[in-house]
Amino acid sequence: MLHTYRFLRLKRILYIYTFFKKAGVPALVFLFCTMISNRELFLRLVAQTSDDPMMVEVERAEGVYLYGPDGKSYLDMISGIAVSNVGHCAPEVVLAVQQQAEKYMHTMVYGEFVLAPQVQLAEKLAGLLGDRLDNIYFVNSGSEAVEGALKLAKKFTGRSEIITFHKSYHGSTHGALSVTGTTSLREGYGPFLEQVLFLNFNSGSDLLKITDQTACVIVEPIQGEAGVVEGFPCFLLALRERCTATETLLIFDEIQTGFGRTGSLFAHYRYGVQPDILLLAKSMGGGMPIGAFISRKEIMQVLTNNPVLGHITTFGGNPVTCAAGLASLNKIIDEDLVAKVPAKEQLIRQLLDHPKILELRGRGLMFAVEVGGFEQALKVVKRCKNMGLITDWFLNCDSAIRLAPPLIISEDELEEGLRILVQAIEEEC
Numbered sequence: 001m002l003h004t005y006r007f008l009r010l011k012r013i014l015y016i017y018t019f020f021k022k023a024g025v026p027a028l029v030f031l032f033c034t035m036i037s038n039r040e041l042f043l044r045l046v047a048q049t050s051d052d053p054m055m056v057e058v059e060r061a062e063g064v065y066l067y068g069p070d071g072k073s074y075l076d077m078i079s080g081i082a083v084s085n086v087g088h089c090a091p092e093v094v095l096a097v098q099q100q101a102e103k104y105m106h107t108m109v110y111g112e113f114v115l116a117p118q119v120q121l122a123e124k125l126a127g128l129l130g131d132r133l134d135n136i137y138f139v140n141s142g143s144e145a146v147e148g149a150l151k152l153a154k155k156f157t158g159r160s161e162i163i164t165f166h167k168s169y170h171g172s173t174h175g176a177l178s179v180t181g182t183t184s185l186r187e188g189y190g191p192f193l194e195q196v197l198f199l200n201f202n203s204g205s206d207l208l209k210i211t212d213q214t215a216c217v218i219v220e221p222i223q224g225e226a227g228v229v230e231g232f233p234c235f236l237l238a239l240r241e242r243c244t245a246t247e248t249l250l251i252f253d254e255i256q257t258g259f260g261r262t263g264s265l266f267a268h269y270r271y272g273v274q275p276d277i278l279l280l281a282k283s284m285g286g287g288m289p290i291g292a293f294i295s296r297k298e299i300m301q302v303l304t305n306n307p308v309l310g311h312i313t314t315f316g317g318n319p320v321t322c323a324a325g326l327a328s329l330n331k332i333i334d335e336d337l338v339a340k341v342p343a344k345e346q347l348i349r350q351l352l353d354h355p356k357i358l359e360l361r362g363r364g365l366m367f368a369v370e371v372g373g374f375e376q377a378l379k380v381v382k383r384c385k386n387m388g389l390i391t392d393w394f395l396n397c398d399s400a401i402r403l404a405p406p407l408i409i410s411e412d413e414l415e416e417g418l419r420i421l422v423q424a425i426e427e428e429c
């Protein structure tokens with residue numbers, strides 16, 4: 001296959017060269033014209049997920065900015081989708097990665113060797129999460145955390161029914177997609193896990209469908225991809241009560257809301273509701289790929305027997321990504337980044353109070369800016385990009401613009417970004 005490709009490409013170059021030579025074009029100009037750009041190779045060789053990728057070519061990134069090879073800078077208002085909470089290439093994270101990479105990288109599959117960065121990150125997280133969430137299984141991504149949690153709940157309860165919510169998003173792997181309520185993403189990929197029940201988010205009466213047959217309920221305290229839809233505090237409390245009454249495990253997917261995004265270190269702090277299993281990923285690694293499902297020892301214990309190795313992963317808990325995760329978490333705490341979120345949230349509310357913005361939904365630094373339709377949203381995102389601002393829409397709400405800047409963004413930088421956004425909305429909507 002590759003040989004055929006190379007042969008065809010060589011043939012094409014020879015053909016163009018003959019053409020250029022006949023036209024008297026110098027060899028250097030010919031060489032320049034036949035160089036394949038990274039953009040071209042990206043489209044040709046890297047598997048695509050849409051016909052219209054953003055195509056921002058990144059040469060380097062620092063703080064809240066991305067820089068292209070042409071020197072153009074982009075203010076990142078989405079943090080690589082809620083990942084770069086501590087900014088791009090935070091020096092503390094880069095140093096931790098460098099230092100750990102020099103000591104050791106992968107040594108053994110998850111769960112066999114004692115690795116200091118893994119243990120230290122577990123200790124730090126357990127200290128922050130309390131004694132019902134003190135046993136941590138490290139994985140590589142959000143979807144994997146979901147997969148692990150679903151298996152854990154089924155094994156621990158001995159039940160097989162799983163309850164989830166309409167419009168939710170929990171990931172793209174088979175199990176995660178089975179409990180994802182974003183119907184458009186499921187088309188063509190069924191059949192899915194059996195015995196999955198979808199309830200209406202924020203519907204108190206639907207909670208009665210949780211019974212003693214239910215292994216677990218998986219919920220995002222704030223539905224991210226639905227366009228930042230908050231769970232009502234009373235709904236989340238009632239959900240907790242119903243799960244306790246039916247001995248159903250409550251899983252909070254905080255993959256997007258974790259690590260300060262909503263103005264508290266974890267969103268469940270805000271509601272005073274503690275889940276039985278907590279899912280983390282995205283910003284957990286300060287830009288490195290890591291995730292986790294977290295529960296208490298008594299529950300986690302079921303993965304160790306009948307069968308032994310009930311959930312295994314090669315790279316989960318990789319020492320370099322754990323070192324990055326610890327450095328990122330320390331930075332969030334040491335610099336009190338969460339305490340600085342409310343003032344920034346206020347600035348967003350103030351500067352986006354605009355007649356062309358139909359609704360502003362959000363909490364902390366996680367917002368959906370409603371502009372009324374996909375056409376408008378698309379035009380605004382493209383206009384922003386041309387003006388050096390990265391925004392996006394949502395997987396299950398294409399009429400709104402996504403805002404999720406790094407927590408380290410200064411008020412001046414945030415103001416600059418919001419002014420560009422407002423200008424784009426005024427021009428395009």
Ligand code: PMP
Nearest residue numbers: 141142143169170171224255256
């Ligand atoms: N859960 C939520 C709430 C998410 O936002 C995402 C990613 N958008 C996932 C799960 C899946 O995470 P990943 O893409 O790392 O698999």
